[in-house]
Amino acid sequence: MDAQATKYLKQLQLDHKVKVENGQLSTTALSQGQRKRLALLSPYLEDRPIYLFDEWAADQDPVFKEIFYTQLLPELRSRGKTVLVISHDDRYFHLANRIIKLDYGQIESDKT
Template structure:
């Protein structure tokens, strides 16, 4: 049964999404996360995101956010991972990544999210990786040019 989004269920609906926008904001504290094992999980993800040599986490606090733009975006991804929501949206996430980590994002991180049953939406111009998508919707000036599964 479909249910429409209304004022009564809007917040519930929003809580299904983890989003990293291209113009993200990064907090030094991992806010709003209710996980008793937060630091341990964050350390695991920092290693996976190749940031464990630059950033430490203690009591939900990041040791630094003074990093390159690509590394800061990885910290934003860390927060999205820790939220552990069913739907992930990445808006040009890989644009600031070096070629090596861009490859890791598309070939390891996104498939891992999908294998955990997550819905993953990626807004990207990285046509080199389009073949990895389950579905491609191409927009041209806000109009759907094609929709291919």
């Protein structure tokens, strides 16, 4: 399990700050964006079938935001996971399989 966690820490670009030994994290003293990335470790290790991200990338630096949308999300999809992303990052909308635009809780458009 430690080897798998270490792999994900590298993918989340946290391996230089956090280590896993005997199932324990070496630190959680991280920036807000880094803590959000660290929070992904648990669902990744549990290999959950569905992932829901609600404005998840809002606290990420531009470099990791790009990684999130262009690498992490496509990888989850390629592993057969259902990925639902709530986002205002219209720069990345073209990467979605389906876009449902809401306006005050009502569906304004639904494009596949």
